Amino acid sequence: MQIGVDSFVAAPVDRVSAVDPARHLSELLEAITLADEVGLDVFGIGEHHRREFLDSAPTVILAAAAVRTRRIRLTSAVTVLSAADPVRVFQEFATLDLLSNGRAELVVGRGSFIEAFPLFGFELEDYDSLFAEKLDLLLKIRENVHVHWSGKHRAALTGQGSTRARSRTRCRFGSVSGGTPSSFTRAGVLGLPLMVAIIGGEPHRFRPLIDRYHLAALRAGHSPGQLKVGIHSLGYVAENGNGGR
């Protein structure tokens, strides 16, 4: 088992607890550095476009963390792929992967908020097809230097090399709780590691969905060894014996 921490860089907006954003990010980098030193496996940064979070450009934050750390993997949690351009996303993560000596990890999803859709000019009615299409393109870019691709939501690629920063960038399929069962099937069919974001509800309820993921993957011919499953959930960490606080 591997264990890590995700942060959305929550920044309270009320006057009493408001913090200076620069100081907030500085303290976040200290936390990531500490997580690296004590041996956590991964640190994730979310992507939100809301005033209560400072994580609108997660790869910029992760790049700063890359040169302050040595072993910890650095991941998005999650990259809102539906509203992003897969070429830009791959360029950013490939560069992050180079800067971190192969520690970048990309978790793609549709996000649990929807503010990215109007902000970047996408329609909520395309919620499913945007994600399916962009994931398809992202995986093609990851596998091929020169990409030929066409779709409905983005300009076609006709053999361009999207970036010299080739890399071993890992890609996980992040599915949020409340996601439809078909998301779990799709992750399985694609043979991608799965990250389940349990925002509400009891973990055991997700077991049938994870079984569905495994079954779809095995039917599609993927080896059990690549079917890693992760869970993102709220938690509280305290010192031993300190009770509830």
Next chain:
Amino acid sequence: MQIGVDSFVAAPVDRVSAVDPARHLSELLEAITLADEVGLDVFGIGEHHRREFLDSAPTVILAAAAVRTRRIRLTSAVTVLSAADPVRVFQEFATLDLLSNGRAELVVGRGSFIEAFPLFGFELEDYDSLFAEKLDLLLKIRENVHVHWSGKHRAALTGQGSTRARSRTRCRFGSVSGGTPSSFTRAGVLGLPLMVAIIGGEPHRFRPLIDRYHLAALRAGHSPGQLKVGIHSLGYVAENGNGGR
């Protein structure tokens, strides 16, 4: 006068001189750290989407440099705004500005290569209107927390706050040599500092264009104090007395 270095992170692609991309970026960070230590004013990273350069995601590289340096300003050289989304661009630079304690600088331009247009789905025939419109939006985002804007090349904004990472991000207007005289006029009318990229041709040829910039700015009511002019050009640096090598 201020002096700095720009890098496009050129990475030779022939077999003899090919370098490992991760090592290349590591050496770049060493160079930026040294530039900071010896007191250079600014270090810039270009943006290209060609196999001979490793700068497809400049803000990711600049963020890594931000936490390795103390005083040097970190800039794009240039951000190819025509093919980018001004909201994403601002989010990235605002985050960089926070990570670097106010040392981020954004130089926007149309680029001297055109590979970004087909890669990101834009038409070369919109070369001028894309840049004018996106610069207009970028400046609105910089000045306002909640933006109302509509245009031809991007979805409208209807009061969204694009990022909590408000910042003092400086913005320069980067114009490349070969740019039309109207570019210099526009930079002046907007009162933006000007960066002239002299890729070919003798510097004195640009004097009339810079005069045009100053005249347009003063006519538009901008104060002379904000009319900084920078020149980006090829150079060769050697130790004193070492002659040609």
